[in-house]
Structures are given as C-alpha cells and as structure tokens.
Amino acid sequence: MKYQDRPLVQALQRFHNQKPVSFHVPGHKGGALSDLPTAVRQALAYDLTELAGLDDLHEATGAIKEAEDKLACLYGSERSFFLVNGSTVGNLAMLYATVQPGDLVMVQRNAHKSIFNALELTGANPVFLSPDWDGQTQTAGTVSLKTVKEALTQYPDVKAAIFTTPTYYGIVNRDLRQIIEVCHSRKIPVLIDEAHGAHFIAHDAFPKSALELGADLVVQSAHKTLPAMTMASFLHIRSKFIRTERVAHYLQMLQSSSPSYLMMASLDDARYYAETYNxxxxxxxxxxxxxxxxxxxxxxxxxxxxxxxxxxxxxxxxxxxxxxxxxxxxxxxxxxxxxxxxxxxxxxxxxxxxxxxxxxxxxxxxxxxxxxxxKKEITSVRLNNYLSNSAPSTVVYTATQLHTMDKEWVSMQSATGKVAAEAIIPYPPGIPLLCAGECINQDHIKQIYDLLVAGCRFQGAINRETKQVKVVLNR
Ligand SMILES: Cc1ncc(COP(=O)(O)O)c(C=O)c1O
CATH class of the missing domain: 3.90.1150.150 (Aspartate Aminotransferase, domain 1)
Structure with missing residues (x-):
C-alpha cells in the first residue's frame, strides 16, 4: 500500500519505520503493554502523539496542516478542520463561533441533540421550525423555503440559522440554495449539519454538498459514510460572516489536547478515498x-x-x-x-x-x-404525522432560566398557556412536539391526546397514566 498524497498517514508510517523507543505517552507504549487482541495491539503502534514530524492539531504547521489543506481543496472550503469528537463537537464549535447569548437562531425541530445542547451552552434562543413530513419514508424531512421565510417575517432579528441536510434517512433539502440566498441577503450565516453527507463530494451523481450551495459552516461525520474511524469528522468554513479564527479558537477549547492520531490518520485516508473515487x-x-x-x-x-x-x-x-x-x-x-x-x-x-x-x-x-x-402474527402499522401544522415559534424561558425554576405536574386540560418544563417527545419519530421552555397551546394538547389515543409512546415530561404534563410553576 502506498501512502503518498496522504500526508499524515505518510508521516505516521515514516515515524513507525524508525522503530522508535517510546519514553512518551500514551502508556501502552506502541501497544507493547496492551493485552488487547493482537490486531488491535498492532494498530496501537500507530497510536502516537505530538512527536517530531507528527505536527499538532491545534497549531498545525506540518503533516496535519498539509492534510487539512488537501481536505479544504477537495471540498472547496476556505479552511477545513479535522474533528476528533464527532459532528457533535463540530455543531458546538459552529454555534459558539457564530452566536452571542440571547441571539435568536433558526433551528429545525428534528435537529440532533448536539445542536440543542449547543444552543443551551451558548445561551442563544431557538426559533423552532417544523420540517416537512416526508410521506415516502414516513419520517420528518427538511425545512422548506416557505417555512424559513415565514420565520424571518415573524422573527426579523434572527442572527443565525442551522439546518440538517441530509436527514438520517437520506432526505436532502432541495430548497437549500434559495434558503441560503434569503438568509445571506439579511446577513444571516447558515450553518449546516451535514453529518450524513461527507460522501456527496465523491461523485456528481450524489446530491450537492451544502458547501457548494453556499453554506457558511458545514460539519460532516466522515465516519458515517466514508472509511474513517468512529468519531472522526470534518468541519469546513467558507464565509463572509464568520471568522475562521473564532472556529479554530473554539475547536481548541472544546477538543482534547491529546487528539487520536489513528483517528486523524483515518480522516486523511477518508479524504483520499473520496478524492480518488472515480x-x-x-x-x-x-x-x-x-x-x-x-x-x-x-x-x-x-x-x-x-x-x-x-x-x-x-x-x-x-x-x-x-x-x-x-x-x-x-x-x-x-x-x-x-x-x-x-x-x-x-x-x-x-x-x-x-x-x-x-x-x-x-x-x-x-x-x-x-x-x-x-410465522409471526401481523402487527398493524400506524402512520403519525404531527409536524406539518406547527408555525415557527420560540421559547418563553431559556434552558438556563429553566434550571432554577420550580416545576409542577398538571392535568393536560389545565396546561394550555403554561410553559413546558421539559421536552415532550412522541417516539418514534423522536422529534419534540414541545421543547423545554415553550408555551403550551391548545393544538399541542389536542395533538398529544390524539397520539395517546393512537397508542404512541412518549419520552419526556408527560405521564401517560395520569394524563399530566410537567410545567413551570410560576406562570
Ligand atoms: C444529524 C446528526 N448530526 C450530528 C450527529 C452527531 O454526530 P457524531 O456521532 O459524529 O458526533 C448525528 C449522529 O447521529 C446526526 O445524526
């Protein structure tokens, strides 16, 4: 196997070929002290650290920089970063680099939990957008241009938008180019969780990557669809609105100071795999x-x-x-x-x-x-779509405010007008019907009743038996 054009893989191979004597971390000493299965121990010989010629992820000037530059070149970004803690850390860094506490951020209800965590940590306030329902797959799809325009009319002060495309099920946002244009015309940066689309670049027959459509920041779980190790991911930036240094700053705060070289080498290899796909x-x-x-x-x-x-x-x-x-x-x-x-x-x-x-x-x-x-009994399969009617909305209390508030269980009939203490999530499909801090309206209650009658399971602040929901006490 030749490793040219994979700068980090090559650097690791070169280092390994020297038969180095290890007086450095990690403690398994190139796998010598490990009792793991042989194949794993052999791989540990490449589980190295910031040694001569191996560069430093957070101050990259050598092999890692070269590998990241090649990545940027392939995806057409201004700069691309290797991530060693999944798209999860990418979503956190994207939002930290983009928003201030109190900023309104458009987010779709079926976003990954790392995005909701990022909103809580940054103190930004979500404007929830309902995705369209995809009848073919019976799953929540992507957010339409119409919904985005509606949200911008209702919340003209929105400071950023974060969307997910493709969805876990492979549904791509076909309005994305126009959504980005509309947002950019109002100086709103668009962040994309493209966790499931790292391979789009590999061939023209795949959908276009969000970066090609003009998105400002794009995160991709290379490990999901390219041959990268679990957690290994990419983050790309090409933006007039967001400073690259801010992204780098938050990544070095949020990621380990001892990133896995095996993982980073697998990213270098995954990029090469996509680049040479013919x-x-x-x-x-x-x-x-x-x-x-x-x-x-x-x-x-x-x-x-x-x-x-x-x-x-x-x-x-x-x-x-x-x-x-x-x-x-x-x-x-x-x-x-x-x-x-x-x-x-x-x-x-x-x-x-x-x-x-x-x-x-x-x-x-x-x-x-x-x-x-x-030979098994046939089980009837129900369809439930409770998403299509909810208009863009925001929270009454932020997650941080909710932490210190008293909560109580009330009957569903008396919950209208109160604030949900925690999310209420019909399962499947696992998309919050109400998020923590949202005001409960009559439609929500009706939808919950309908779903209960249909036998739907729930996660969160709802008790099926007593038909109660958990709300904030002082409202
Ligand atoms: C849409 C989406 N975004 C982000 C993530 C988090 O990605 P990772 O596992 O790479 O941290 C996932 C994980 O499944 C996901 O489905």
Missing part, C-alpha cells in the same frame, strides 16, 4: 446496489424504499414493524443502522471497483428472516 468505482457501487435491491425485491413481502442519498435504503416487511424486522435480521447476523415503526434503515458501503462484494449471502439471509416473520 467513474469505475461509482459503476461498481451501482452494480452492488442494484444487485442488492434486486435481491430484496425478489424476497416475498419485502418493500424497498430509496431516498435522495444512494447510500441509504429503507426496507419494510409487509405487516410488521421495523423493530420486528430488525430483530429477525439480527438473528440472521444482519445488522441494520436503525429501526422505526415502519422500516429498517440500511447504510450501504461506498464500494470502489477494487472491492469484491457479493450480495448472494445477504439476499439469502433476508429471505430466511422473512420466512421467520411469516
């Missing part, structure tokens, strides 16, 4: 994907749903929930990414022409799983 590779991926889909279609009672992202496939078993299907598949040794009421989600490998992937075995295992399900 037409032949894409053809191989298509062959692999089409064979898989065909194999699934040939399995009785299986339905396959494709989304905007070709790396995602949804599979349903007629008459059974996704949970039941997941269990049956796991018994066959097949592990989907997740299950919900209706389906399981598969994340496909972004194979290259060099990879030989045969799906015969997989198709056989799906068939075995379906044979097992055929």
């Amino acid at each position: 037409e032949k590779d894409y053809e191989s991926f298509q062959v692999y994907r089409n064979n898989l889909i065909q194999g699934l279609y040939n399995t009785p009672c299986v339905e396959v749903i494709e989304t905007d992202d070709q790396l995602k496939l949804l599979v349903r078993a007629t008459g059974h929930s996704g949970y039941v299907l997941q269990e049956a598949l796991e018994q066959q040794g097949i592990y989907p990414e997740l299950a919900d009421l209706y389906q399981v989600l598969l994340v496909l490998p972004l194979v290259k022409a060099r990879d030989e992937v045969c799906i015969d075995d997989v198709a056989g295992k799906f068939k075995n799983a379906m044979d097992c399900l055929a």
Whole structure:
C-alpha cells in the first residue's frame, strides 16, 4: 500500500519505520503493554502523539496542516478542520463561533441533540421550525423555503440559522440554495449539519454538498459514510460572516489536547478515498446496489424504499414493524443502522471497483428472516404525522432560566398557556412536539391526546397514566 498524497498517514508510517523507543505517552507504549487482541495491539503502534514530524492539531504547521489543506481543496472550503469528537463537537464549535447569548437562531425541530445542547451552552434562543413530513419514508424531512421565510417575517432579528441536510434517512433539502440566498441577503450565516453527507463530494451523481450551495459552516461525520474511524469528522468554513479564527479558537477549547492520531490518520485516508473515487468505482457501487435491491425485491413481502442519498435504503416487511424486522435480521447476523415503526434503515458501503462484494449471502439471509416473520402474527402499522401544522415559534424561558425554576405536574386540560418544563417527545419519530421552555397551546394538547389515543409512546415530561404534563410553576 502506498501512502503518498496522504500526508499524515505518510508521516505516521515514516515515524513507525524508525522503530522508535517510546519514553512518551500514551502508556501502552506502541501497544507493547496492551493485552488487547493482537490486531488491535498492532494498530496501537500507530497510536502516537505530538512527536517530531507528527505536527499538532491545534497549531498545525506540518503533516496535519498539509492534510487539512488537501481536505479544504477537495471540498472547496476556505479552511477545513479535522474533528476528533464527532459532528457533535463540530455543531458546538459552529454555534459558539457564530452566536452571542440571547441571539435568536433558526433551528429545525428534528435537529440532533448536539445542536440543542449547543444552543443551551451558548445561551442563544431557538426559533423552532417544523420540517416537512416526508410521506415516502414516513419520517420528518427538511425545512422548506416557505417555512424559513415565514420565520424571518415573524422573527426579523434572527442572527443565525442551522439546518440538517441530509436527514438520517437520506432526505436532502432541495430548497437549500434559495434558503441560503434569503438568509445571506439579511446577513444571516447558515450553518449546516451535514453529518450524513461527507460522501456527496465523491461523485456528481450524489446530491450537492451544502458547501457548494453556499453554506457558511458545514460539519460532516466522515465516519458515517466514508472509511474513517468512529468519531472522526470534518468541519469546513467558507464565509463572509464568520471568522475562521473564532472556529479554530473554539475547536481548541472544546477538543482534547491529546487528539487520536489513528483517528486523524483515518480522516486523511477518508479524504483520499473520496478524492480518488472515480467513474469505475461509482459503476461498481451501482452494480452492488442494484444487485442488492434486486435481491430484496425478489424476497416475498419485502418493500424497498430509496431516498435522495444512494447510500441509504429503507426496507419494510409487509405487516410488521421495523423493530420486528430488525430483530429477525439480527438473528440472521444482519445488522441494520436503525429501526422505526415502519422500516429498517440500511447504510450501504461506498464500494470502489477494487472491492469484491457479493450480495448472494445477504439476499439469502433476508429471505430466511422473512420466512421467520411469516410465522409471526401481523402487527398493524400506524402512520403519525404531527409536524406539518406547527408555525415557527420560540421559547418563553431559556434552558438556563429553566434550571432554577420550580416545576409542577398538571392535568393536560389545565396546561394550555403554561410553559413546558421539559421536552415532550412522541417516539418514534423522536422529534419534540414541545421543547423545554415553550408555551403550551391548545393544538399541542389536542395533538398529544390524539397520539395517546393512537397508542404512541412518549419520552419526556408527560405521564401517560395520569394524563399530566410537567410545567413551570410560576406562570
Ligand atoms: C444529524 C446528526 N448530526 C450530528 C450527529 C452527531 O454526530 P457524531 O456521532 O459524529 O458526533 C448525528 C449522529 O447521529 C446526526 O445524526
């Protein structure tokens, strides 16, 4: 294996080749003191630290800088950063670098919890936007231009916007270019949680990356769809509104001062993988994907749903929930990414022409799983969409204010006009119907009743048995 064009991987290899004597951290001493399985111990020989020629993530001038520059070049950013604590730290850093306490920030209700945590930590106030419901996948999708315009009319002082695209299920925001234009015309920077879209750059057949569409800051979990180690992620900036130094400043505050070199090397490798992905590779991926889909279609009672992202496939078993299907598949040794009421989600490998992937075995295992399900009782599957009607809204009390307030349980009939003490989250799909600090209105109560009657489960400040919700006492 040649490592040219992967500056950090090359630097690690060079260092390793010297057969160095370790009087430095980490304490496993190149794996010598480790009792982990042999393959892991061998990998620990590359688990190095800020040694001669290996650069420093937070003051990069050598191999890491070269690797990050190559990353920036590939994605067309002004500057790109390696992240060693997932898109989670990227979302935190994006918001810290962009907002001040008290600023209003547009955020979609189905954002990842790291975004809500970032809003709480920065003291910014959310303006919640409802995503459109995606009927095909039965999941919450992305936020429309119409909703963004509505929010801007209602909250003209918004200082930043953060959106998620693609969603976990691979639904891409088709209005994004226009949303960015509208926001930029009001000097509002647009931050994008593109955790699931690091591979878009690899081929023109994939959707456009948010960076190409003009977003200011974009975070990507390289580990989700490219061959990077778990947690290894990217953050890119290209902005007239946000200063790069601020992003770098918060990243060195929020990330470890001992970042994993294995993880960073895997990012260098993942960038190279995407950069060298060619037409032949894409053809191989298509062959692999089409064979898989065909194999699934040939399995009785299986339905396959494709989304905007070709790396995602949804599979349903007629008459059974996704949970039941997941269990049956796991018994066959097949592990989907997740299950919900209706389906399981598969994340496909972004194979290259060099990879030989045969799906015969997989198709056989799906068939075995379906044979097992055929013996099970059919469970009826309900549809619930409670998102479409809620207008943009903000909180009455911020998360920080709520910490010191007294709370009480009240009946749902008497909750209208009070402030929710904690989020109320129907599950699935796990998107807050009410967030902590939001004012409860009659629509919320009606939606909660309807969902309870339909047998929906809830997380958060609601008691199914007593039909009570937890609210702030003094309002
Ligand atoms: C949309 C979205 N954003 C951010 C994250 C956090 O990413 P990471 O696991 O890389 O920290 C996730 C994780 O699943 C996610 O789905």
